[in-house]
Amino acid sequence: MKVYNRSAITISYKAPFVDWNNQLTPDFQMDAGMLGESKTYLTKEDFEDANQLIKKYCKTIFELELEGIWTDENDWPQKRDFKTFCEWFHFEVSDWVVDLGNQPLIGDDL
Numbered sequence: 001m002k003v004y005n006r007s008a009i010t011i012s013y014k015a016p017f018v019d020w021n022n023q024l025t026p027d028f029q030m031d032a033g034m035l036g037e038s039k040t041y042l043t044k045e046d047f048e049d050a051n052q053l054i055k056k057y058c059k060t061i062f063e064l065e066l067e068g069i070w071t072d073e074n075d076w077p078q079k080r081d082f083k084t085f086c087e088w089f090h091f092e093v094s095d096w097v098v099d100l101g102n103q104p105l106i107g108d109d110l
Contacts, residue, residue: 001099009057014087063076
């Protein structure tokens with residue numbers, strides 16, 4: 001078990017994200033079950049205010065999630081600010097990251 005010098009932002013989709021996806025990709029509909037799935041983004045370890053941390057990264061996370069569904073930015077929502085992020089995603093900030101796996105971490109650069 002290893003503790004890493006990272007914090008984490010975990011997000012899950014809300015209905016507006018699923019609705020946007022379903023309008024663009026009628027052949028690949030997300031169902032209500034997707035609303036419970038989550039993704040985690042690692043950030044720097046030390047932060048003083050979780051709200052400031054999420055505000056710092058929300059646009060990047062928002063755009064990565066949109067791009068994962070649809071690469072044409074013309075079809076993305078025009079507003080990708082913190083308020084819209086909060087409408088489209090649930091989020092939680094964790095200040096401690098522990099690896100419970102036995103295998104080495106392998107990463108891909110985006």
